[in-house]
Amino acid sequence: MASHLQLLLFLFLLTINRLSSAQTTAFHGDFLLTIAKDPQTLQYTTQLLIGTPPLPTKLVVHFSGQSLWLNCAQPSSSRQLVRHGSLPCLMAKSGGQTPIAPPTICDIHQENPITGSTNFGDLAEDIVTIVDGNGPVVTVDRFLFSCSPEYLLKGLATSAKGVLGFGRSKIAFQSQAVNNFDISRKFTVCLSSSEGFIISGTASGISKSLSYTPLTSTHGPDGYYVNVKSIKINGRRLALHDGGQGQGQGQPIRGVEISTVVPYTTMKTPIYKIFTKAYVNAASSMNMTMVTPVAPFGVCFSSQESVPEIELVLQSELVKWKVQRRNSMVQVSDAVMCLGFVDGGLDTSGSVVLGGYQLEDHILEFNLGTGMMGFSPSLLIQGNSCSNMKKGFVRSARDRV
Known part of the structure; x- marks a missing residue:
């Protein structure tokens, strides 16, 4: 009985610790991704740290994408494949396509939005960290994504390892951000020919001008x-x-x-x-x-x-x-x-x-x-830009840390 209570207490403290850690690293209750424009393909990309050891991973941003998918050629000691029939698998497959023969490992549909190529990839979970220059760090211990074959990367920006989807599925980036942090179900985007941003959650002071x-x-x-x-x-x-x-x-x-x-x-x-x-x-x-x-x-x-x-x-x-x-x-x-x-x-x-x-x-x-x-109207006619706003957000976040 005592050991059972000790186990419950350990799990409770572990949960509290994770929640506390997540909330103290968030960007003023929200967090920011830096968005760069690839000059050759004109695609918009961002970077996440994925796995153990944490590897910088360049991803193409896709508003209609239903998940994060990437080529998993680089090993990660913390990566785990998700079993078919598990709760994360059922969540990932909600409203999605399913292979003809259900496998042991959860397979989900993935698509290259540039070439239109599709494939089923193994669903996995791993540590994903968002680092924005001098801004705060945000870490998700069990972020869901799918592993793609290398051929699916064709047409993506140079050195991009996959696609970061912001669609409406339950495992799209924004949905997982909402599930892991105390943020609102919204995201704010400001694209730029140089450096823009995406803020998950409420971007303070912006809504009034829209x-x-x-x-x-x-x-x-x-x-x-x-x-x-x-x-x-x-x-x-x-x-x-x-x-x-x-x-x-x-x-x-x-x-x-x-x-x-x-x-x-x-x-x-x-x-x-x-x-x-x-x-x-x-x-x-x-x-x-x-x-x-x-x-x-x-x-x-x-x-x-x-x-x-x-x-x-x-x-x-x-x-x-x-x-x-x-x-x-x-x-x-x-x-x-x-x-x-x-x-x-x-x-x-x-x-x-x-x-x-x-x-x-x-x-x-x-x-x-x-x-x-x-x-908003064009920021340029107001003498502003997405790049300038992004610098201001990061500077403000650094001052609060």
């Missing part, structure tokens, strides 16, 4: 989608359709995906043609000179400062996402700039995917509790 629009799950539970009521160029609304069911002037574009793995906003061909035709007309009225297109773009101009303004009207005329010059034009040379929207063809899964370039230097808040997305 406009909000509902997230929709109509196009599936994996990623983050919003409805766009209309698109305007220099204040003129476009009458859009996708070549199938007419999307007349009063109909929204449903299920516009917010993506970190698509470099530039991609539009289904019929929408792209209407959009670029209207943009060229607006540019002509501003005496802009068209030049030979530079791939992958279809519309390019001689460089100049003033360009047409693009507005995405969300649930009402009061809620608009304005795409300023920095997020609409890509400077391909000193003399040439191109409209940073590309033709996605006819076989794309959605009508429009809002790509990383259009997201840069905007604050995005994904609130999984309320089902809303908050977004």
Whole structure:
């Protein structure tokens, strides 16, 4: 009886110790990941320390990804495979695909978002540590992820070992962060051409400056989608359709995906043609000179400062996402700039995917509790940037430690 009580007391103290450790290392109740942009692939990456010994592991950030998956070629003495039928396995497979023959080790579906390659990988758990330069350290002792074959890394940024998913599954990064720490069910993103960040939990002082629009799950539970009521160029609304069911002037574009793995906003061909035709007309009225297109773009101009303004009207005329010059034009040379929207063809899964370039230097808040997305105007027009904000957050965290 005494030994039984001693065991219970030991387990209780161990649990308290882990919870206390987790909360004292959190970033003011939340924590921050540094996000860098790979100049060759234009993918956004972050780094975690994984395993024993802790190895720096570069990962591609994927909003719609349902888990962390990585190539497990490097050994780790603390890594453990998860058995099929266990509680973590059932949680990981919730709503996911299952192999035809259930194995002894839990296998979960994983996908390379760049190439579209898929595979089933062994579910594992290991120590994962988040270190942000001079900021605080956050450690999860039993973080769930899947092990991938090396071929699945094809197309990822140089030296990337896998993908860090922020989707809505129970083992996506944000879900595991919420389960392990006392943080709210939201995360804040600020992408940059240099150094941005993701804050898990509530980013103090940011929400007051945001406009909000509902997230929709109509196009599936994996990623983050919003409805766009209309698109305007220099204040003129476009009458859009996708070549199938007419999307007349009063109909929204449903299920516009917010993506970190698509470099530039991609539009289904019929929408792209209407959009670029209207943009060229607006540019002509501003005496802009068209030049030979530079791939992958279809519309390019001689460089100049003033360009047409693009507005995405969300649930009402009061809620608009304005795409300023920095997020609409890509400077391909000193003399040439191109409209940073590309033709996605006819076989794309959605009508429009809002790509990383259009997201840069905007604050995005994904609130999984309320089902809303908050977004800011371009920070650049306020004389700020994601990179500057990130430095401020880390400095503030260092002062509190």
